[in-house]
Amino acid sequence: MAFESLGERLSGIFKKLRSRGRLGEKDIQEAMREVRLALLEADVNFKVVKDFCARTAERCKGADVLESLTPGQMVVKIVHEQLVELMGGANDGALKLAVSPKPPTVVMLAGLQGAGKTTNGAKLAGYFKRQGKRPLLVACDVYRPAAIKQLQVVGEQLGVPVFEMGQTDPVNIAAEGVKHAQKHGNDLVFLDTAGRLHIDDTLMEELNRIKKAVSPNEILLAVDAMTGQDAVNAAQTFNERLGIDGILLTKLDGDSRGGAALSARAVTGKPIKFCGVGEKLDQIEPFYPDRMASRILGMGDVLTLIEKAEQAIDLKKAEQMEKNLRAGRFTLNDYLSQIGQLRGMGSMNDIMGMIPGINKGALRDAKFDERSMNRTEAIVLSMTPGERENPAILNSSRKRRIAAGSGTKVEDINRLLKQFDMMKSLAKQMAGGKVPKNLRGLLG
Ligand SMILES: Nc1nc2c(ncn2[C@@H]2O[C@H](COP(=O)(O)OP(=O)(O)OP(=O)(O)O)[C@@H](O)[C@H]2O)c(=O)[nH]1
Ligand SMILES: [Mg+2]
Structure with a gap:
């Protein structure tokens, strides 16, 4: 199929980027230089390449990295958008032929x-x-x-x-x-x-x-x-x-x-x-320009992940949560909405499977245990709003009530509270410092 080697080159460039936590201007510049070479090697017209890289670099600089994406994924997203644009824009694809009002x-x-x-x-x-x-x-x-x-x-x-x-x-x-x-x-x-x-x-x-x-x-x-x-x-x-x-x-x-x-x-x-x-x-x-761009980038999976993340994550909520985290005011309500957002992205195992470099076999041992996530959610949902804001008031009779309500045991509740405490103290340590951009760290 056409585009195979271009796709491979671009994947290589993005793989390097994706493994990095932060992207500085230099990283972007270097990536753009490599993208330029890859496009030229793929026989794209030199002037088209020049415009393409200039626009893409500009967009990268101005872009806010979405809460749920790593900076590298963000670059992939921007390059994808620009490729779609280059080939005619999302709405340009699958155009109908002009139809004569008077046949034929x-x-x-x-x-x-x-x-x-x-x-x-x-x-x-x-x-x-x-x-x-x-x-x-x-x-x-x-x-x-x-x-x-x-x-x-x-x-x-x-x-x-x-x-x-x-x-x-x-x-x-x-x-x-x-x-x-x-x-x-x-x-x-x-x-x-x-x-x-x-x-x-x-x-x-x-x-x-x-x-x-x-x-x-x-x-x-x-x-x-x-x-x-x-x-x-x-x-x-x-x-x-x-x-x-x-x-x-x-x-x-x-x-x-x-x-x-x-x-x-x-x-x-x-x-x-x-x-x-x-x-x-x-x-x-x-x-279809968008499908073709995905095929060129050979990263259908990553792009699907990005799409899902965009749909599921309410940016405002994420910002509020980050503020709470910084202030050390992370509550069980926040915890609950994190779980809800992750749920919106589909099965956790599916999502992990889409991230390149993650071995699906190893996923079974991973900490993202869907069942325990369900349990956690049930427990928090069985608490009153007051309990969620201030878990310190949870005495043993409250715990028994919650366990009954969520179909769990009091030990499960204690385990959850301990995890939550650990997370909170971690959040305090990070307060003022850098909060992880993605959600992974918060799941414990
Ligand atoms: N693999 C492949 N071959 C194609 C495709 N489209 C056309 N061809 C082949 O390309 C050759 C030339 O196709 P034609 O349709 O005869 O080209 P043309 O423009 O009419 O050529 P002239 O009439 O000589 O100017 C034929 O052998 C086709 O089978 C395609 O999408 N894929
Ligand atoms: Mg002909």
Whole structure:
């Protein structure tokens, strides 16, 4: 798959960061230098890399580290956001094709020779046929008899009709193809155009004449993810001389370095709408920048963890708790809300399992025993508010009542109170000093 080595490089950089408690400006600078090298090595356009790193470093400096994340995780989060941005932003993904108010909608495919216009145009036709559309493929590549035949073969495999007029004028074929669609109830037309090894005036003129003749609703540029910077330059030229509406990224399943894919959107400013992910005719997908960024970072698990942490942790509450901790005013109520927040993140063992470098086998011996967490929660919930604020008032009759209420034993309550005392004195020691950023230390 494309992006594999880039993903590996980035993971390596972040792994180093994640193991550090605090991040200074120097750490970030060094990480950004490595990210820059990794991107350049992945063949991302140098100007795109420069902008990317500048923006990311800026965001890192200005960012407040979320309560529940280590600074390293925070950097991963920011790089992820920036990658999503680079590829079109979260809402840019899975864009629909423009739809003509008066059918048919006309989509013109353009691109260099071998970029994947014919196959992916057909794949798209098949994709929309499965969604209930009635597509028509139009053979405007007349320079090789084999090109028409190729379109007919894939059309037949997909059960999509193909309009052709042999090796005649492609502009006329396009216009007639659209008329044919109108007459036959085809609501979606894909124009398969000719490619050239290099961009030349003849090709551009022809494409522009087709454009003028049929006013396509979408001009999609097929960009071969395997071809690196050449593809980026070509995309830029196509955009300048023809005007494109979106990018159809092909051959993403190949083991390319992926840089072109990352640059194409940034350089043209046009969104990637679909991607081809294999030779088979159903191997086309809508393009989602956020999913792609996660895949590039190869850290789906870490990102899921970050997401969960963000959802579950009420920042204000966390701040209040930190204040209480510093003042040595940490109560059983705080303890309870800590447990609640952790619970919101899902099973503790699941969460630990997501942190890289933690051996799942060893988790069974870990202190994060879900059952004891449940017990603790039940005990605290069985206390009155007054008892939670001031556990010193817990005499043996109160303890018996709480044990009965929580289905535990008085020993369990004593153990909990002892743990809580230890934590409180720890908190006092830390008061004025640094409080652990993550919740782990508080669980004892
Ligand atoms: N692995 C893989 N191969 C692809 C993909 N898309 C296209 N191909 C292959 O790339 C080659 C070229 O694809 P075409 O669709 O013929 O390209 P084209 O742009 O129409 O080429 P010309 O008409 O010659 O300009 C074919 O062998 C396709 O099977 C893809 O997403 N993955
Ligand atoms: Mg072709």
